[in-house]
Amino acid sequence: MSSSGKVAIITGGAKGIGLACAIRLANDGAKIIIADIEEEEGKQVCADLVEQGHDAKFIQCDVGKKLDVRNMVAAAVDQYGRIDILVNNAGIIAGGDFLEISEKDFDRVIKVNLKGAFLVGQAVARQMVKQLEEDENGEHEAGVIINMSSVNAVLAIPTQVPYTVSKGGVNQLTKVMALSLAPHGIRVNAVGPGSIMTDILKAVANDKAANNRIMSRTPMGRIGDVSEIASIVAFLASKDASYITGQTIYADGGRMPLNYTVPVE
Numbered sequence: 001m002s003s004s005g006k007v008a009i010i011t012g013g014a015k016g017i018g019l020a021c022a023i024r025l026a027n028d029g030a031k032i033i034i035a036d037i038e039e040e041e042g043k044q045v046c047a048d049l050v051e052q053g054h055d056a057k058f059i060q061c062d063v064g065k066k067l068d069v070r071n072m073v074a075a076a077v078d079q080y081g082r083i084d085i086l087v088n089n090a091g092i093i094a095g096g097d098f099l100e101i102s103e104k105d106f107d108r109v110i111k112v113n114l115k116g117a118f119l120v121g122q123a124v125a126r127q128m129v130k131q132l133e134e135d136e137n138g139e140h141e142a143g144v145i146i147n148m149s150s151v152n153a154v155l156a157i158p159t160q161v162p163y164t165v166s167k168g169g170v171n172q173l174t175k176v177m178a179l180s181l182a183p184h185g186i187r188v189n190a191v192g193p194g195s196i197m198t199d200i201l202k203a204v205a206n207d208k209a210a211n212n213r214i215m216s217r218t219p220m221g222r223i224g225d226v227s228e229i230a231s232i233v234a235f236l237a238s239k240d241a242s243y244i245t246g247q248t249i250y251a252d253g254g255r256m257p258l259n260y261t262v263p264v265e
């Protein structure tokens with residue numbers, strides 16, 4: 001698998017799963033744009049990548065803001081001349097029961113997780129189509145887009161209302177984008193992680209009852225590592241996945257097929 005010489009944008013790449021994707025794609029030879037709201041962490045991550053001999057640049061961007069997205073895509077093209085890979089990864093959560101959750105929290109999550117994925121996806125896809133139209137000699141491959149979904153696109157948690165709804169939307173967005181962009185040869189897929197060890201989950205992992213709840217839904221009996229999501233992203237971004245589009249690939253330790261409760265000690 002190689003993304004050698006490709007230009008990859010990773011939204012929410014300053015930490016967690018996005019950072020793992022950035023590191024993996026950089027190791028596969030891609031030039032990296034980290035688009036995140038967190039300036040300090042994003043710049044540090046890029047400095048670390050550059051120190052290791054990679055090409056990386058941070059662009060501050062709130063994916064829920066159209067102007068930010070437009071400026072980020074323009075800056076990425078200014079920097080590297082083109083965009084080959086988009087990892088539409090930025091995401092947030094807001095807990096709360098359905099009867100209690102506020103409109104503000106609902107809007108906030110949908111704006112980042114779903115509208116953000118749409119805004120960045122559309123802006124990058126337009127650039128990818130433009131590149132193909134300008135590439136008269138067929139020197140470059142068509143672009144690839146990977147949306148970060150979740151098992152919660154399909155499985156519901158009553159205290160994660162907007163998150164669950166947003167990820168259901170991401171799966172459908174993935175299909176719509178795949179169908180729209182297939183005539184251009186641009187592939188669009190999603191990855192649906194189960195429970196992966198990032199900052200969000202570290203708090204839960206230290207709480208025995210919460211940890212047991214997760215394990216009772218995880219046949220493989222362990223939380224996933226960010227690298228196990230990044231490797232799927234790398235595969236989907238590569239030529240090895242050249243006939244896959246419109247799919248969501250779940251990496252969840254067996255949660256999706258589960259129809260019983262795993263005994264936990």
Ligand SMILES: NC(=O)c1ccc[n+]([C@@H]2O[C@H](COP(=O)([O-])OP(=O)(O)OC[C@H]3O[C@@H](n4cnc5c(N)ncnc54)[C@H](O)[C@@H]3O)[C@@H](O)[C@H]2O)c1
Binds near residue numbers: 015016091192197
């Ligand atoms: N960790 C898990 O168990 C898990 C499971 C399923 C899906 N996911 C999905 O994976 C993605 C990454 O999650 P994570 O666990 O790495 O989270 P994280 O909180 O560790 O990282 C999220 C990153 O997104 C950035 N971000 C937040 N809002 C943004 C915005 N408006 N614009 C740009 N960047 C923004 C943050 O600054 C941060 O760098 C999310 O879409 C999440 O829903 C995570």
